Amino acid sequence: MSRFGQFARNVGRIIPSGVVRPLGRPAAVLFHGVEPITRDVRLQTNHHETAAFLRIARHLKTHFDVLPIEALDDVLARPDRHPRAIFLTSDDGYANTLTVAADILAEFRLPWTLFVSTHHVATGERNPIFLARLFALHAPEGRYEIANLSRPLILGPRRDGTATELVSDLRAMEMSKAQDAVDAMIGAMDRDRVNALLDEFASEAFLNWEQVRTLKRRGVAIGAHAHRHWPMNGAQDMSGLRDQARRSRALIEAEVGPCAYFAYPFGNKGDISRAAWLAVREAGYRAAFTTLSGTLDAASNRFLLPRYGLEADAPHLSTYISLLRAGNARVHRFQRALAG
Numbered sequence: 506m507s508r509f510g511q512f513a514r515n516v517g518r519i520i521p522s523g524v525v526r527p528l529g530r531p532a533a534v535l536f537h538g539v540e541p542i543t544r545d546v547r548l549q550t551n552h553h554e555t556a557a558f559l560r561i562a563r564h565l566k567t568h569f570d571v572l573p574i575e576a577l578d579d580v581l582a583r584p585d586r587h588p589r590a591i592f593l594t595s596d597d598g599y600a601n602t603l604t605v606a607a608d609i610l611a612e613f614r615l616p617w618t619l620f621v622s623t624h625h626v627a628t629g630e631r632n633p634i635f636l637a638r639l640f641a642l643h644a645p646e647g648r649y650e651i652a653n654l655s656r657p658l659i660l661g662p663r664r665d666g667t668a669t670e671l672v673s674d675l676r677a678m679e680m681s682k683a684q685d686a687v688d689a690m691i692g693a694m695d696r697d698r699v700n701a702l703l704d705e706f707a708s709e710a711f712l713n714w715e716q717v718r719t720l721k722r723r724g725v726a727i728g729a730h731a732h733r734h735w736p737m738n739g740a741q742d743m744s745g746l747r748d749q750a751r752r753s754r755a756l757i758e759a760e761v762g763p764c765a766y767f768a769y770p771f772g773n774k775g776d777i778s779r780a781a782w783l784a785v786r787e788a789g790y791r792a793a794f795t796t797l798s799g800t801l802d803a804a805s806n807r808f809l810l811p812r813y814g815l816e817a818d819a820p821h822l823s824t825y826i827s828l829l830r831a832g833n834a835r836v837h838r839f840q841r842a843l844a845g
């Protein structure tokens with residue numbers, strides 16, 4: 506969630522939607538997973554609860570024109586003709602997008618696009634950031650020497666801050682070094698305890714390819730969310746970035762069918778380098794999405810398009826989305842900085 510996205514949420518709570526509705530412009534929005542109940546928001550940060558997601562879907566259906574991703578070119582070229590257009594997207598490829606979210610969206614006849622991280626779909630391996638949080642919050646108290654971390658990791662009775670700092674450190678690393686660190690963390694825990702935690706937080710499991718194909722048959726557009734779910738930032742070299750972009754598209758096309766759209770993992774300012782969007786463009790995608798909040802227009806770099814992350818519950822969603830165009834100056838500055 507960008508700073509402006511948070512600002513839009515805060516302001517949206519006090520301004521009636523009718524006041525700002527004329528300001529609305531087309532936008533893309535995103536969710537991740539949908540679970541009946543979330544047990545621990547520190548670990549299940551990416552999941553809406555079913556009741557809240559039902560309210561969001563109903564609101565989108567009532568107040569917006571939710572369009573299939575194939576309409577993106579027309580909307581970018583003629584945004585003034587589509588002031589209430591929304592592109593609904595989902596990132597990562599959690600298994601519950603099939604078992605929960607897909608049925609809700611089908612009930613409301615809402616088209617949507619699922620961006621999957623192909624390594625995790627192919628292997629079932631959990632998101633490394635989730636695994637790092639799992640370790641930080643549930644490993645036994647003590648001092649841990651973890652590969653590639655600059656200092657020992659001290660786990661005491663209070664851990665929320667430690668988990669946040671750990672995730673920040675990992676996201677700044679080159680991907681393979683961060684993966685080695687995460688592997689070392691999980692290896693330092695009792696295997697039975699790890700398995701029990703993975704069962705407890707089954708919401709973090711990913712779709713497999715057959716399930717992705719099922720969604721495709723149900724009309725869901727399938728896009729790429731990189732091969733491994735990791736920031737495509739300045740810590741990654743060009744070879745790795747090209748592999749992230751090309752391999753994910755190739756696997757989706759081999760398993761499911763054409764893949765024309767991309768969404769960057771994490772997707773905010775510190776998560777995308779100039780080399781990253783160039784690698785995505787070179788891989789042959791038609792457009793790519795960030796998680797910076799703004800609206801869609803012809804002036805945008807189509808490989809750095811804004812998207813708004815839907816909050817856990819969204820009672821003022823019409824207001825939020827109508828306010829998003831005020832973030833476009835920030836989005837365009839970001840795009841120009843990466844184009845230089």
